[in-house]
Amino acid sequence: MRKTNPTFLNGVPELLVLQLLSRREMYGYEIVKAIQTETKQSFTFGEGCIYPCLHYLEEEDLVKSHRKDVNGRSRNYYQITRQGRKRLGDLSTEWSRVTEGIALLVRGEHA
Amino acid sequence: MPENAVIGQFERRLVELGCPAVRARARARELSDHFADLQEAGVEDGLSEKEAEGRAAAQLGEPAKLAEYLVWTMRQSSWWGRHPILGFCVLPLIGFIPAWVLCGWALIAFVWLAGHLLGPAYLVTRETAHALALDPVEFSRYAHPLNLALNGAASALVAVLFCLLARRSASGLKWIATACAVCSIGCAFSHTEIVPGSVAVAWVSKPNWTWATAPCLVAALALARYWQVVRRLPACSGDSGGTGYNAGLSPAAGTTESWGRRFLTTPTYWISTPLLLALLVLGSLAGQRIARGRVELLNVPARLETLRKQAWPAESAAVIARIKSREICVNTNQRTVDLLPWVNVPLDISNTNLAGPADAALLDLPLGAHVFGNTLFDVSGKIQLMGRALLKEHRCYPVLRKGILIHQKCSQIYLLHGASHAVDLETNVAKLVLHYVDGSVREIAIVAGGQLLDSWGPVYTTPAADEQLAPKAPGTELAWVGRPDGLGDKTPWMAARIYQSAFANPQPAVEIASVDYVSTLTSAAPFLLGLTIEE
Numbered sequence: 089m090r091k092t093n094p095t096f097l098n099g100v101p102e103l104l105v106l107q108l109l110s111r112r113e114m115y116g117y118e119i120v121k122a123i124q125t126e127t128k129q130s131f132t133f134g135e136g137c138i139y140p141c142l143h144y145l146e147e148e149d150l151v152k153s154h155r156k157d158v159n160g161r162s163r164n165y166y167q168i169t170r171q172g173r174k175r176l177g178d179l180s181t182e183w184s185r186v187t188e189g190i191a192l193l194v195r196g197e198h199a
Numbered sequence: 200m201p202e203n204a205v206i207g208q209f210e211r212r213l214v215e216l217g218c219p220a221v222r223a224r225a226r227a228r229e230l231s232d233h234f235a236d237l238q239e240a241g242v243e244d245g246l247s248e249k250e251a252e253g254r255a256a257a258q259l260g261e262p263a264k265l266a267e268y269l270v271w272t273m274r275q276s277s278w279w280g281r282h283p284i285l286g287f288c289v290l291p292l293i294g295f296i297p298a299w300v301l302c303g304w305a306l307i308a309f310v311w312l313a314g315h316l317l318g319p320a321y322l323v324t325r326e327t328a329h330a331l332a333l334d335p336v337e338f339s340r341y342a343h344p345l346n347l348a349l350n351g352a353a354s355a356l357v358a359v360l361f362c363l364l365a366r367r368s369a370s371g372l373k374w375i376a377t378a379c380a381v382c383s384i385g386c387a388f389s390h391t392e393i394v395p396g397s398v399a400v401a402w403v404s405k406p407n408w409t410w411a412t413a414p415c416l417v418a419a420l421a422l423a424r425y426w427q428v429v430r431r432l433p434a435c436s437g438d439s440g441g442t443g444y445n446a447g448l449s450p451a452a453g454t455t456e457s458w459g460r461r462f463l464t465t466p467t468y469w470i471s472t473p474l475l476l477a478l479l480v481l482g483s484l485a486g487q488r489i490a491r492g493r494v495e496l497l498n499v500p501a502r503l504e505t506l507r508k509q510a511w512p513a514e515s516a517a518v519i520a521r522i523k524s525r526e527i528c529v530n531t532n533q534r535t536v537d538l539l540p541w542v543n544v545p546l547d548i549s550n551t552n553l554a555g556p557a558d559a560a561l562l563d564l565p566l567g568a569h570v571f572g573n574t575l576f577d578v579s580g581k582i583q584l585m586g587r588a589l590l591k592e593h594r595c596y597p598v599l600r601k602g603i604l605i606h607q608k609c610s611q612i613y614l615l616h617g618a619s620h621a622v623d624l625e626t627n628v629a630k631l632v633l634h635y636v637d638g639s640v641r642e643i644a645i646v647a648g649g650q651l652l653d654s655w656g657p658v659y660t661t662p663a664a665d666e667q668l669a670p671k672a673p674g675t676e677l678a679w680v681g682r683p684d685g686l687g688d689k690t691p692w693m694a695a696r697i698y699q700s701a702f703a704n705p706q707p708a709v710e711i712a713s714v715d716y717v718s719t720l721t722s723a724a725p726f727l728l729g730l731t732i733e734e
Contacts, residue, residue, distance in 0.1 A: 115232070116229060116232070116233050117232070117233045117236035117237070134258070135230075135233060135258070135259055135265065136260065136264070136265050136268055139226075139229070139230075139233075139265075139269060140268055140269050140271075140272035141272075143226075143269060143272060143273065143276075144272050144273075144275070144276050147273070147276040147277070148276065161232070161235075162232070163232050164225075164228070164229045164232065
């Protein structure tokens with residue numbers, strides 16, 4: 089496992105997890121793999137980051153979990169809640185604002 | 200590491216850190232699923248079963264570290280987990296009294312429900328409660344065990360509540376034990392009392408360690424449960440670091456942060472630390488004051504000796520002389536009321552129920568018509584009413600005497616009266632209930648420190664310490680003092696004290712039909728010796 093995720097990524101796992109769960113319900117391993125695949129290995133949030141994040145989101149009622157049998161395997165599936173969707177909207181807006189601001193400064197694209 | 204060992208160690212570490220067993224089981228099951236997925240992925244990548252298992256274990260890393268991080272996240276998601284000092288060191292101190300009130304309401308609800316479900320025989324009505332309150336001995340038979348049960352239930356409830364909060368926030372056994380210890384202290388310094396007409400709930404300086412045992416029992420149960428759960432899980436390996444689960448994300452920084460840094464960055468610690476320090480300072484100041492008081496008390500024997508030998512005997516003699524000089528009636532508009540039908544304690548040698556020197560001294564009180572403090576009274580005996588202190592002496596008297604006949608208009612009412620065990624000043628110890636012929640009713644309060652002081656006390660005028668030597672109410676004076684024979688000369692200034700109090704009639708234009716003399720059932724036991732009215 090790489091240890092190269094920069095320290096300013098606070099809150100990013102939450103955003104990614106909520107974004108993935110907004111599409112469909114998923115289980116932990118699926119989320120870890122999806123992040124790796126869809127970010128083209130840009131982020132390497134492992135089990136030790138994703139599971140605490142999922143449990144935190146569950147405590148905050150942003151996601152809910154249930155056990156489900158699929159293809160003969162019983163797994164804990166996570167599903168986004170209404171509050172989770174609202175939180176995702178807030179986080180996405182905030183993320184866009186921050187990245188645009190940083191891009192302007194880093195690339196020197198100021199007026 | 201084989202899968203079972205990884206998952207077992209993960210679950211054990213979760214439980215050790217305070218995660219509830221059920222939740223730990225669910226987390227372990229989820230991790231087991233994940234382990235199986237990693238293993239399957241390894242097999243799909245062309246590895247053997249053994250190699251795939253090894254790679255899955257390596258990918259998951261140290262199970263203990265993962266558990267620590269999960270528990271840290273659980274704690275951070277709860278207020279109790281983020282602020283354990285405030286939550287488990289300060290709040291349990293004030294938990295007992297609300298818990299007691301809650302238990303009391305629950306009991307009332309239960310009694311009400313039982314009465315309505317089981318029938319009228321079990322129904323506690325206002326009349327039943329009133330009748331019970333009028334019989335102090337019977338009342339104490341129910342009130343004492345009820346108070347014991349409520350105290351036990353409240354102590355246990357507050358401890359269980361904080362244990363559940365510590366458990367739910369995964370704060371760990373350390374904080375469960377701390378909460379129970381603080382609950383013990385809070386319960387020990389709490390005091391409750393049920394008496395007719397009132398319930399007292401307070402904090403006191405004198406601890407009662409009986410109530411401190413219930414939280415300790417709860418802590419013992421929590422510990423036993425913890426060992427029961429941990430024992431069935433495999434032991435963790437010693438090393439739990441080094442795999443970097445969070446890969447540089449900040450939450451992990453909290454797990455390794457030093458105490459000093461955590462203190463500086465956590466506002467709760469800034470609040471709770473001064474609060475605890477203030478409690479300690481207040482406690483030590485109170486202790487110092489008590490110690491200084493003791494020292495002062497020990498340093499004044501010389502002053503006391505002077506007072507005892509010179510001042511007090513002379514002052515006592517002067518007080519007695521003044522009382523004698525007031526035994527002349529100057530008002531001819533006064534009419535004495537015959538209290539004989541309501542007297543319940545005779546004041547002659549036939550009375551063998553003498554509980555103390557004050558009672559014994561009253562045997563010397565002049566019977567019949569006699570002037571006390573410029574007022575004529577007809578003394579035929581004592582109307583003794585009940586006080587809570589008498590319960591401890593197993594003495595029982597009525598709570599009230601009803602219908603003392605007057606049938607006259609008057610402007611002033613004079614009482615010759617007193618009260619034993621009247622140590623709580625500024626409290627209503629008795630009352631006169633005036634029934635007028637027009638049906639109206641008025642009450643006159645008799646206050647300790649106002650109309651009377653304890654029936655046995657000093658009769659000097661220079662106080663030894665901060666003590667009240669004379670009643671404060673206008674129209675009240677010391678009317679008679681006496682000492683029983685055979686008491687010795689060690690404290691000649693101590694005597695039985697009987698007071699004469701004058702009260703203005705609230706409705707002088709209306710004829711008073713009768714008067715009730717009623718005890719308010721404080722510690723003090725009031726008594727009435729004479730009643731005179733003035734037109």
